[in-house]
Amino acid sequence: MARAAGSEGARAHRAIAFDLAVLLGLVALFVANLCLGSVETTSAEVARILAGGPGDASTAAQVIWQIRLPRAIEAVLLGGGLSLSGFLLQTFFANPIADPFVLGISSGAKLVVAVVMIVVLGAGQVMSPAASVASAFLGSLITMGFVLLISRRVRIQSMLIVAGVMVGYICSAVTNFLIAFADDQAIVNLDNWSRGSFSGATWADVALVAACVLAMGAAVFALSKPLGAYQLGEPYAQSVGVDVRRLRMLIVLVSSLLSACVAAFAGPVSFVGIAAPHLARRGVGSSRPLFVTPACFLTGAAFCCGCDLIARTLFSPVELSVSAVTAVFGAPVVIALMLRGRAGR
Structure with missing residues (x-):
């Protein structure tokens, strides 16, 4: 028992150390997002501008308060939320490559957004x-x-991923069909939305994103204990008093709301939901949700904050799609971690 307690304490210390390291990296990336861009400012100037409040009328202050700061906060919140959504889906399907993008959830969100934007609202109407x-x-x-x-009909877990990919293809096909009959402005709006970007963030958007992501993040953390039991199998979870049916429903609702929030404000963002949970689990050295949940949020936040910085500044003034940058960095991470895990086994 003493050995088990010592092992648990060692894992907790490792998780805390990893969280602190990622948090420091996130702070550095956040400051870099505020400093770098077409109007470059030093960290001292940024600190002065932030301390002075949003009333400063200078160009640098307006750029930071109205453009960079809400964008950076949104990237942090949505990156953390997308990572948590991926963690929930990987736990739910017991599959390491499950995430909103792979399972077609992002494509489904895009389809309904397209229906509302093109069919319901029509030309000349702006979607709130x-x-x-x-x-x-x-x-x-x-x-x-x-x-x-x-x-319910497929017993092989790997086939669920194939089913999700097929559902995503169907949603994309229907979306393309709608686009064929849309007016030019609707096509432009939908195309801009579907590229994936944190640009155009406003303080009103940040308030909505914060309300959704922080509430759902707290829900994920509150579910840590039943999720830990669920990871050991449904029979074990039921034996310790977990209402598996209710838990599955909560996982679906929370992960869907998180992925919907990301899709609504940033468009489809790929690979964050796969890569960040893998990095978090590897970093904390455990799969326990109590340790992985905060690490997941911080890792996803840092990942998206860094990718948005690259997308915004690499070929400035041309801005890349953040989804393209996350795919470039996320796909090799997933491949490397899977190959490393296979070699370890």
């Missing part, structure tokens, strides 16, 4: 952030429902 969140959430939930229906 609240309508984007509601549409993306509905699309995420419908797509997740299809995948769950298929999961």
